[in-house]
Amino acid sequence: MNAFLTKHEHAVVIAGGGPTGLMLAGELALAGVDVAIVERRASQDLVGSRAAGLHARTLELLDQRGIADRFVSQGQRHPCVRFHISLDITDFPTRHNYVLGLWQNHTERLLAEWVGELAVPIYREREVTGFAQDDTGVDVALSDGQSLRAEYLVGCDGGRSLIRKAAGIEFPGGDPTTSWLLAEARMAAEPKWGFHEDAVGTHAIGKGEGGSVRVVLVEPQLRLDGEPTLRDVSEALIAVYGTDYGIHSPVSISRFTDMTRQAATYRDRRVLLAGDAAHVHPPMGGQGLNIGVQDAVNLGWKLAQVVKRTSPEEFLDTYNAERHPVAARVLLNTMAQSALRRSDEPTKALGTIVSELLGTDESRRRVVAEMSGLGIHYDLGEGHPLLGRRMPDLDLVTADGPLRVFTLLHEARPVLLNLGELGGFDLTSWEDRVQVVDAKHAGSWELPAMGAVAAPAAVLIRPDGYVAWVGEGAQVGLADVLTKWFGPPTAP
Numbered sequence: 001m002n003a004f005l006t007k008h009e010h011a012v013v014i015a016g017g018g019p020t021g022l023m024l025a026g027e028l029a030l031a032g033v034d035v036a037i038v039e040r041r042a043s044q045d046l047v048g049s050r051a052a053g054l055h056a057r058t059l060e061l062l063d064q065r066g067i068a069d070r071f072v073s074q075g076q077r078h079p080c081v082r083f084h085i086s087l088d089i090t091d092f093p094t095r096h097n098y099v100l101g102l103w104q105n106h107t108e109r110l111l112a113e114w115v116g117e118l119a120v121p122i123y124r125e126r127e128v129t130g131f132a133q134d135d136t137g138v139d140v141a142l143s144d145g146q147s148l149r150a151e152y153l154v155g156c157d158g159g160r161s162l163i164r165k166a167a168g169i170e171f172p173g174g175d176p177t178t179s180w181l182l183a184e185a186r187m188a189a190e191p192k193w194g195f196h197e198d199a200v201g202t203h204a205i206g207k208g209e210g211g212s213v214r215v216v217l218v219e220p221q222l223r224l225d226g227e228p229t230l231r232d233v234s235e236a237l238i239a240v241y242g243t244d245y246g247i248h249s250p251v252s253i254s255r256f257t258d259m260t261r262q263a264a265t266y267r268d269r270r271v272l273l274a275g276d277a278a279h280v281h282p283p284m285g286g287q288g289l290n291i292g293v294q295d296a297v298n299l300g301w302k303l304a305q306v307v308k309r310t311s312p313e314e315f316l317d318t319y320n321a322e323r324h325p326v327a328a329r330v331l332l333n334t335m336a337q338s339a340l341r342r343s344d345e346p347t348k349a350l351g352t353i354v355s356e357l358l359g360t361d362e363s364r365r366r367v368v369a370e371m372s373g374l375g376i377h378y379d380l381g382e383g384h385p386l387l388g389r390r391m392p393d394l395d396l397v398t399a400d401g402p403l404r405v406f407t408l409l410h411e412a413r414p415v416l417l418n419l420g421e422l423g424g425f426d427l428t429s430w431e432d433r434v435q436v437v438d439a440k441h442a443g444s445w446e447l448p449a450m451g452a453v454a455a456p457a458a459v460l461i462r463p464d465g466y467v468a469w470v471g472e473g474a475q476v477g478l479a480d481v482l483t484k485w486f487g488p489p490t491a492p
Contacts, residue, residue: 010036011307013140013150015128015163017041019051019104020275020292021156022111026065027300029118030412033307036150037115037122038142044112051104051289055081056089057373057390058290059096061297064409064465068096070110075102081371082285083333084340085355087364093446094374095393103209104289123148128157130166133270151307154272154299156292159261161277167268173261173280173331178338179224181217183233183253184208188246196240199343203240212251219255228255258282258338260331266320274299279327284337285371287330294373295323301412301463310433310487322378333370369449376466384470385453391461392446396439405461408437412463414486420457425475429489430482434460460485 012028014021017039028035054062054071062068077098080086090097115122127143131153140148155163164171178201191205191213201218208214217236233253234244262279266272275292299319305311340351357363369375380388393406396417408415415435418425422438445453458471460481469481483489 008146009149010034011150012036012152012154012303013038013128013138013148014154014156015140016156016158016275016277017044017112017122017124018156018158018275018292019107019111019289020277020296021154022108022115023293024154024156024274024296024300025120026111026115026118027297027412028304029115029120030065031301031304031308033304035120036148037120038126038128038140038148039122039124040127040143042125044108045105051107051283051286052101053078053286054100054102054107055287055290055372056092056094056096056098057376058293059100060094060374060390060393060406061294061465063096063393064406065114065412066407066410067110067114070114071102071107072096072100074106074110075100077101081368083358083367083371084337084351085358087358087368087371089368089372092365092368092372092374092448093392094448099286099372107289128153128162131163131271138270152270152272152303154274154303155277156273156275156296157277159259159276159280161273163271164263164273164277167271167273169268169273170264171261172264174259174335176222176224176257176259179219179222179255179257181215181219181228181233181236181253181255183215183217183228183230183247183250184212185215185230185233185247185250185253186211187213188248189243191245192241197343198240200240201343202341208251213245213247215247222257223255224257228253256283258335260335262324262327262331266324267316272299272303272316272319278323279331281331281334282338284334284341287334287371290373291327291330294326294376297464298323305487326376329370365449372448374448378466380468384456384472385447385450386445386456386459386467386470389447389467390465391459391467394441394445395443396437396441398437398439406465408435409461409463409465414463414468415461416458417461418458419455420471425458425478427482430486432490433486434482 011034014025014037017037021037025035025037059068078101079090079098080088128140129143130141132139137151138153155161157163196203200220204216206214230250234247237244260281263273266278274295302319306313306315378388393404396403418438425436427434427436445455447453456470459467460469462468468485
């Protein structure tokens, strides 16, 4: 093997350095995997508004890695999620019972700093232009004429994903019916702040950073013809508000639609998809960035185990099996929210009924759990209510002093948390992969939207924070579960 190939080989190459790609790179780096990102931008600077917030489960995932405070300290806490109306989340059993208002440029900057600390190389000012995969890896062609060799390639390259298209993965769904203008600029006059509803739909004007103004306008007819201009925004403002408020000095202008599509599969042999490359939908409820980051956390540890030969290649199928239904549900609820935004009288009547239903506590809790990601449930079979759900961040008492459950997940390693008899578990055959922690917890166990559940004697927590096994005073089935998720036992 010549020096050129050696220099440009990586275990995993990620196409796209947005939030999903950055989070995946961090997860793989924590697992000791040689990973690199290919990113077209010269720096992490992001022009325009993009996504505006982080939901509770995403904040919990960042907390599991010990970096949540970096984000929380720079954002603004909001007590509600939104599904047609504002729904209170402050009574939910999580340390992050809020939506964090934080623009995507800050989210990306903070993730990039973390990835930099983990020494992940980023090939900037380059794009993936094609690839060819074989039985042992993927040759990745770059726009500068160079190439990379990787065992696996992950497309985190957005809704127009070249990786998805080149892999021949179908992207079924619905074509757009409505378009919106999104602009960040300055205004000479004070605008009408907040939401404004008319016969076309619901528009909004909000305060940006450094004196800028952010505008979202529904267009009267669907438009897909090229990049919008300041004149387009001015004319749309006049049509809606009767004035353009002297809009000038645009920072960014873009258009988005209600197109809703999902990749038929998230994997083709050694090529995988995550984030917008795997699913696109309207931005209602602010879920897109969040489920992309959550895709990355689900995939990262699994891909690491396959790269390290701890698990077989087929183990990657669990990524598609778990994450595809989650995105399908997000597509469903964003389509519902888009429909409820119509301004005709029948839709207004429907909206009134939906608002009344969401006013009941049971409905609110169910929808908030879905929107926040706290209610995600992977189908891991029958058993205790915790099985397949996120592990609560309990306050524990251990021999080393008090600590939180999420502290145990900072290194992205699985944990067998023993809350019963001290030293009750011998995991010698998995000790190189699974931590065993003896602890006590005195409080109650509560799951979002479900309420109190019986306290188990032990739980096996995956690196992504979901419960893979619940012990009720015996080790029944534990060895099988350990083998399934973390590889076969080490030979004595």
